[in-house]
Amino acid sequence: MLVKTENLKKLFQIGRGQTLHAVDGISLTIEENEILGLVGESGSGKSTFGKTLIGLHPRSEGEAWYDGEPLPAKFTARDHLHYSKEMQMIFQDPYSSLNPRMTVLDIVGEGLKIQGTPAREVRDRVADWLTRVGLNADHMSRYPHEFSGGQRQRIGIARAMIIEPKFVVCDEPISALDVSVQAQVINLLDDLKRSMGLTLLFIAHDLSMVRYVSDRMAVMYLGSLAEVGPANDVFFEPQHPYTKFLVESNPEPDPEIERGRAHKPIVGEITSPVNVQSGCRFADRCPRVMDRCRNETPELIATSENRKVACFLFD
Numbered sequence: 001m002l003v004k005t006e007n008l009k010k011l012f013q014i015g016r017g018q019t020l021h022a023v024d025g026i027s028l029t030i031e032e033n034e035i036l037g038l039v040g041e042s043g044s045g046k047s048t049f050g051k052t053l054i055g056l057h058p059r060s061e062g063e064a065w066y067d068g069e070p071l072p073a074k075f076t077a078r079d080h081l082h083y084s085k086e087m088q089m090i091f092q093d094p095y096s097s098l099n100p101r102m103t104v105l106d107i108v109g110e111g112l113k114i115q116g117t118p119a120r121e122v123r124d125r126v127a128d129w130l131t132r133v134g135l136n137a138d139h140m141s142r143y144p145h146e147f148s149g150g151q152r153q154r155i156g157i158a159r160a161m162i163i164e165p166k167f168v169v170c171d172e173p174i175s176a177l178d179v180s181v182q183a184q185v186i187n188l189l190d191d192l193k194r195s196m197g198l199t200l201l202f203i204a205h206d207l208s209m210v211r212y213v214s215d216r217m218a219v220m221y222l223g224s225l226a227e228v229g230p231a232n233d234v235f236f237e238p239q240h241p242y243t244k245f246l247v248e249s250n251p252e253p254d255p256e257i258e259r260g261r262a263h264k265p266i267v268g269e270i271t272s273p274v275n276v277q278s279g280c281r282f283a284d285r286c287p288r289v290m291d292r293c294r295n296e297t298p299e300l301i302a303t304s305e306n307r308k309v310a311c312f313l314f315d
Contacts, residue, residue, distance in 0.1 A: 002167060002199050003030040003053070008062035010045075010052045014274070021276045022048040024223035025062070027300065030167075035193065035200045037214030037231060039207055039246065043273075045223040046203045047092065050169040053201070054087045055080060066167070084111060088160035092172040094152035098144040104130070104155055105140035111163045129158040133188060150181035154188070161192060169201045174209070186213055207250045211235040219243045222273050222281040225300055229307035239309045241286045280312070288313060 010023040023045045030036045038046050051057045053064060055075030064071040066086065072079055088111075091097035098107055108129060109122040117125075127137035133154040144152055153173060160168055170189065174182040190213065192198060204210050210217055210231065217231040219240065227240040238244045245266050252258040268285035280286070280293040290312060298310040 001029045002032040002034075002067055003201075004028070004065045005053065006063045008049070008052065008064055009060045010048050010057055011060040018274050021223045021273050023052060024273075024276065026220075026223075026225060028218060028225070028228070030199060030201060032166075032199055033193075033197055034216065035202055035214045037210035037217045038201060038203045038220060039205065039210050039217060040220035040226075041246075042205070043222075044220045045273075046220055047171050049220070050089065050171050050201055050203055054089055054167075054169055055083060056089070081114065084165075085115070085163055086165055087167045087169070088163060088165040089169040089171060090153075090156050090160050090173045093176060094149055094156055095144060097156055098152060100144055102143075103140065104142055104144075107144070107155060108140070108159045108162055111159065115163070125162060126158075129162045130155075132192075133158045133161075134184070150177050150184065153177060153181075153185055157185070157188065157192075161196070164196065166197070167199045167201075169203070171203050172205065175205060182209070189213070207235060207246055219246065222271060223276075224281060225308075225310060226282070227307075227309045227311075228300065229304075233307060239303060239307065239314065240282075240311050241288055241313075242282045280310075 005026055005028050008023060008026045012020040012022055014020050026049055028036070038049070040046055048057060052059055055071070058074035066083070075083070105123065105126050109126045112122045112125060126140055130137055130139055135151060135154055144155070147155065173189070174185050177185060186209070189200070193200060202210060202214055214231040216229065217234040218225055219227040219234065219242065221242050227234060227238065227243045234243060235247060238247050245264070248264055252261060266285050271281045271284055278297050279295055280298050283289045283293040286293065292312055298312050298315070300308045300310045301314065302308050303314050
């Protein structure tokens with residue numbers, strides 16, 4: 001395996017003795033050359049998990065390993081310099097993640113400059129990568145505001161890939177883009193994955209898109225994992241009640257079928273992630289809740305060789 005976490009937690013102190021459990025005990029493995037899709041509602045902690053994993057947030061508790069080497073709980077400047085060659089991130093917002101005062105040459109080539117690459121080589125490699133992501137080499141003299149959203153996302157991809165990392169966290173790289181542009185970006189990532197042998201953590205809301213691009217899928221709810229398994233199995237045969245609701249809420253591509261489909265919204269109040277108490281976090285919204293669910297926290301257990309689910313229905 002290339003990446004592993006064990007009981008990884010990221011807690012935020014928000015004052016008055018209150019603690020926000022953004023990521024609360026995530027244990028995952030990501031194999032080399034694998035795409036792991038991470039899905040869940042907004043606020044479930046997906047982006048925080050990705051940022052904590054690669055050192056953008058200090059880890060509160062738990063352990064993490066990269067290629068068999070333990071990762072520090074809090075990255076120093078030397079750690080960032082070392083691991084940036086191996087791990088990179090494509091951010092969700094293709095505009096706010098780019099410095100408006102820097103040219104594309106400076107943005108994409110910044111990582112190479114930090115690594116001590118000569119200026120002439122930086123310029124040549126930036127030109128090459130702009131071409132690889134579908135832009136023109138002469139775009140390097142322009143600024144981010146001169147590009148469309150899809151083009152800005154390609155700049156962000158080039159910035160992450162120019163270091164030639166092995167592991168990339170893709171934090172909802174298509175959520176801010178038009179549908180036609182989404183397909184272009186997905187195809188670009190797939191081409192780069194095949195040509196470079198990348199390992200990806202693909203974070204997104206769209207379950208059908210995650211199923212399409214991922215080898216395995218992990219479902220996250222309020223900082224904890226609900227279900228993990230092969231992408232097709234999780235999508236077509238969901239086991240956790242929360243996963244079933246997510247799949248049912250996924251729109252059908254045929255508008256006629258979608259208009260005639262009965263929608264079942266999730267009822268109940270969302271459990272607060274602040275000062276979390278014992279019990280299943282989905283208990284207040286689950287149609288199959290039991291008394292045990294409100295008093296005990298379910299562990300992620302194996303239901304088959306490749307499937308795991310955190311639900312007492314399978315205990």
